[in-house]
Amino acid sequence: MATNGSAKADAPAPAAPPVEPELTVESIGADVWGEILSSLEGTRDFIFCKGAKTRVRLIGIGKDPRTYFREVPSTFRGRTRSKFIVLGFAVAGKDSDEVPALKAVVLPKTALKAIGGLQQEGYDLFGPNGRGCTIIKSGSEQQTSYSVSPSPKPVAVPANIKEELETKGLDYFYQVWVKRESERSNSNGEAEGAEAEGNDW
Secondary structure: OOOHHHHHHHOOOOOOOOOOOOOOHHHHOHHHHHHHHHHHHOOOOEEEOOOOEEEEEEEOOOOOHHHOEEEEEEEEOOEEEEEEEEEEEEOOOOOOOOOOOOEEEEEOHHHHHHHHHHHHOOOOOOOOOOEEEEEEEEOOHHHOEEEEEEEEEEOOOOHHHHHHHOOOOHHHHHHHHHHHHHHHHHOOOOOOOOOOOHHHO
């Protein structure tokens, strides 16, 4: 008859815990990385002119150009200045398969004035058959400046953007912006996407 000691010795060893697979670029996948970057960015409703060149297609609703944009407060390092939001979407390269989404383009005053100047020259940047435009940022800090270049040909508004326009307008993005600014102000954070743009504010 086996003793208690031998019974314990014959008991099977506990199973080893499962080994978690190593996370690599290949195992995570580009789509998951896109979700991660979007959540970190926190600005999925807006397009900021941060880089040297920002390619966008602007959209105006109605016939009154004064309704195409709206002034919004932008806080950076405790200072609140004015920027302007305009409906639009990012224009990707011709080989890109990215699906555009309706957003609000956040413009400094000088960029909006440059856009208005092109409109006066006869370039349509807001209508159904309007052109796209490239917002060019140069300099830094107090020497930041902006210029705007129209695309050679019109840029069509995709069907999915037209559908979004049925439920989202400038007022929608204005409310999202105001809520975002309020939340960041209450947490003593700086407004996301804001930059030290010197005299351009």
